[in-house]
Amino acid sequence: xDARILDVLTGAAxxxxxxxxxxxxxxxxxxxxxxxxxxxxxxxxxxxxxxGYIINxxxx
Numbered sequence: 259x260d261a262r263i264l265d266v267l268t269g270a271a272x273x274x275x276x277x278x279x280x281x282x283x284x285x286x287x288x289x290x291x292x293x294x295x296x297x298x299x300x301x302x303x304x305x306x307x308x309x310g311y312i313i314n315x316x317x318x
Contacts, residue, residue, distance in 0.1 A: 261317050268309035276302040 279301055284296035 264313050264316075268310065269306070269314060272302060272305045272309060275305050 276298060280295070280299035283298050284291045287294040
C-alpha cells in the first residue's frame with residue numbers, strides 16, 4: 259500500500275481515537291476534567307507516534 263494512504267488512514271484513525279478519548283475520559287473522571295484532557299492529548303500523541311513508527315518500519 260502507498261505510504262501516503264497509510265499516513266492518511268493512521269491520521270484519521272488517531273483522530274477518531276482522540277475524539278473518543280475527549281468524550282469518554284471526562285465522563286470517567288468527573289472531578290478531574292483537566293487531567294482527563296491532558297491524558298487524552300498524551301494518548302493521542304502516543305498513538306500518532308506509534309503509528310508513524312510502525313509505518314516507517316513497514317516501508318523500510
